[in-house]
Amino acid sequence: MTALSLMSSSENAKSYRTLTARRIAVLGGLLALLVLSVAVDVSLGPARYPLPDVLRTLFMPSSADLQMRVVIWDIRMPMALLAVTVGASLSLAGAQMQTILANPLASPFTLGLSAAASFGAAIAMVLGVALFPAAIALMVPINAFAMAMAASLLIFGLSTLRGVTVETIILLGIALVFSFNAALALLQYFASEQALSAVVFWTMGSLTKATWGKVAVTAIILAVCAPLFARRAWALTAVRLGETRAAAMGVPVKRLRLETLFLVSLLAAVPVSFVGTIGFIGIVGPHVARLLLGEDQRFFLPGAMLSGAAILSATSVLSKAILPGAVLPIGIITALVGVPFFAALIMTKGRKSW
Amino acid sequence: MVTLTLDQIGARYGRRTILEDASTPALKGGVLTALVGANAAGKSTLFRRIAGQMRGTGAVRLTGATKDDLRYMPQDTAMTAALTVYESIILALKQGAGGWRLSASELASVDSVLQRFGIAHLAERQLPELSGGQRQAVSIAQTLVTRPKVVLMDEPTSALDLYRQYEVLEALRSYAAETGAVMILALHDLNQVMRACETAIALSQGRILASGPALEVLTPALISQIYGIESRVERCSRGCPMMIVDGPAVPRSA
Ligand SMILES: Nc1ncnc2c1ncn2[C@@H]1O[C@H](COP(=O)(O)OP(=O)(O)OP(=O)(O)O)[C@@H](O)[C@H]1O
Ligand SMILES: [Mg+2]
Numbered sequence: 001m002t003a004l005s006l007m008s009s010s011e012n013a014k015s016y017r018t019l020t021a022r023r024i025a026v027l028g029g030l031l032a033l034l035v036l037s038v039a040v041d042v043s044l045g046p047a048r049y050p051l052p053d054v055l056r057t058l059f060m061p062s063s064a065d066l067q068m069r070v071v072i073w074d075i076r077m078p079m080a081l082l083a084v085t086v087g088a089s090l091s092l093a094g095a096q097m098q099t100i101l102a103n104p105l106a107s108p109f110t111l112g113l114s115a116a117a118s119f120g121a122a123i124a125m126v127l128g129v130a131l132f133p134a135a136i137a138l139m140v141p142i143n144a145f146a147m148a149m150a151a152s153l154l155i156f157g158l159s160t161l162r163g164v165t166v167e168t169i170i171l172l173g174i175a176l177v178f179s180f181n182a183a184l185a186l187l188q189y190f191a192s193e194q195a196l197s198a199v200v201f202w203t204m205g206s207l208t209k210a211t212w213g214k215v216a217v218t219a220i221i222l223a224v225c226a227p228l229f230a231r232r233a234w235a236l237t238a239v240r241l242g243e244t245r246a247a248a249m250g251v252p253v254k255r256l257r258l259e260t261l262f263l264v265s266l267l268a269a270v271p272v273s274f275v276g277t278i279g280f281i282g283i284v285g286p287h288v289a290r291l292l293l294g295e296d297q298r299f300f301l302p303g304a305m306l307s308g309a310a311i312l313s314a315t316s317v318l319s320k321a322i323l324p325g326a327v328l329p330i331g332i333i334t335a336l337v338g339v340p341f342f343a344a345l346i347m348t349k350g351r352k353s354w
Numbered sequence: 355m356v357t358l359t360l361d362q363i364g365a366r367y368g369r370r371t372i373l374e375d376a377s378t379p380a381l382k383g384g385v386l387t388a389l390v391g392a393n394a395a396g397k398s399t400l401f402r403r404i405a406g407q408m409r410g411t412g413a414v415r416l417t418g419a420t421k422d423d424l425r426y427m428p429q430d431t432a433m434t435a436a437l438t439v440y441e442s443i444i445l446a447l448k449q450g451a452g453g454w455r456l457s458a459s460e461l462a463s464v465d466s467v468l469q470r471f472g473i474a475h476l477a478e479r480q481l482p483e484l485s486g487g488q489r490q491a492v493s494i495a496q497t498l499v500t501r502p503k504v505v506l507m508d509e510p511t512s513a514l515d516l517y518r519q520y521e522v523l524e525a526l527r528s529y530a531a532e533t534g535a536v537m538i539l540a541l542h543d544l545n546q547v548m549r550a551c552e553t554a555i556a557l558s559q560g561r562i563l564a565s566g567p568a569l570e571v572l573t574p575a576l577i578s579q580i581y582g583i584e585s586r587v588e589r590c591s592r593g594c595p596m597m598i599v600d601g602p603a604v605p606r607s608a
Contacts, residue, residue: 012477012478015477234445237437238449245428245433245493247405248426249449251449294436295437296441
């Protein structure tokens, strides 16, 4: 009996090691998919270049012709990489919001951040009002960022109050979505034809305004936030066992929730202000990661980032491939292609978590 | 030796006072201590106070251990996380300890706690797929994997079948004996208390009515006072104390 149970115990440790190895392999696979998708993304566009030329421009820029160098390095590369940083940021933000709010539908979007950003952008486009007059050139993204940050600080402020539960935070977020959408509709109602179409285009979400600067800013924010989450990996995983249980394991739940909300605000507000509404990533990315890797944050955290980045990058490829010669707004593709794919995924691989 | 003493513990939710002046002599480690009382008497609240999850008056005094050596198992065992049983126990071990890597000895301690509570065969199962009793056993394992010196368990046997109740209480007794830990268990089954626990604390409407050796605390008079049940304490043919229920002391009306 004892010998048998001892054997089965080391058996368990062994299969846990196997599970760990498999999860690392899944992460590697996601990374490989991402790299592949970025490569395809860079080689696709309205102008058709043969693949060898694209590769030569990428690896030996000095030997390529000028026009192609500009297209590849100054237009396609920033777009392709912005898809990666934005996808990773929004997915990570969604993942941690779902974790601390114990709700699978929580994301920067369900909590009103993108609605706020859209409203901020519309203020710039319709009324021509810069919330920070110093930077007129960047009026649209800065207004969007300011409103998104204001919305998340409101939620953040509320959650520091005593006795505020997770449900209250979610309800407030939903109230914010409706309020900002109504305010946006009001602005649109009074907008000129030209401003209206600008607002509509912005809210569709698009990577076409990508620059190296935006790639750098989003990458830096990601590089600051991800390690801060990684340091809290066990605590964040513990929170998923329930607040009481996490507290019983020594997790300062309330403080962790505040820190996370703050980081998430930063992580989501900047990308949203650059690319507009790309709603779905904050929900799909984390769910894919959860299905593939479970919720141990040592794997879930990088997994959510990689899957979000890979999905948005693949969507960027699709947005160019569907109508040859045209780049469809990526926000539309995420919803059109993402939703059925997502539905199929959760129906076929339905776990009982949540 | 590890001991725990409650010194005039009080607790309230809003304006409602739930616990008042709850004091005990030093509770000794190495044995099981039962916390008994009717529904809503304040057992879970007392645990939350001792575990530091709730503020209030009074003090909890520990000797031979610090607050970091305390682990608390909540009454509610619902767990929806997408984790396997094995992962959840690793989590309980590593949270607080830190570090992403697992040593062979850490894996060994996970294995041994799974063995001890008879759930080694569940290691690879997902938490949301467990039965109620399985979840409770996993919850116990999560609580003890760090080998805490002060343990509070809120109804650890409430979802277990007859055999598993016996098995788990025996495992908890041997854990206490082996580690010298102070272990307080909120229990509703007084026969379990008499069989497994050395000492008992009786709580009624937020006040401690009695504490001391279990058989001295659980008198027919006290049981009638707390639960309104007529009972006798007798010995079974093998000498084991047991409570025989004769019926309600006063027929319950409304
Ligand atoms: N979060 C809370 N807010 C307000 N009142 C509460 C809260 N939790 C418990 N109470 C009240 O405190 C009293 C004691 O509850 P507690 O959970 O401590 O009882 P208990 O002895 O553990 O009962 P049970 O045997 O049913 O688990 C009850 O009247 C309950 O309604
Ligand atoms: Mg209780």
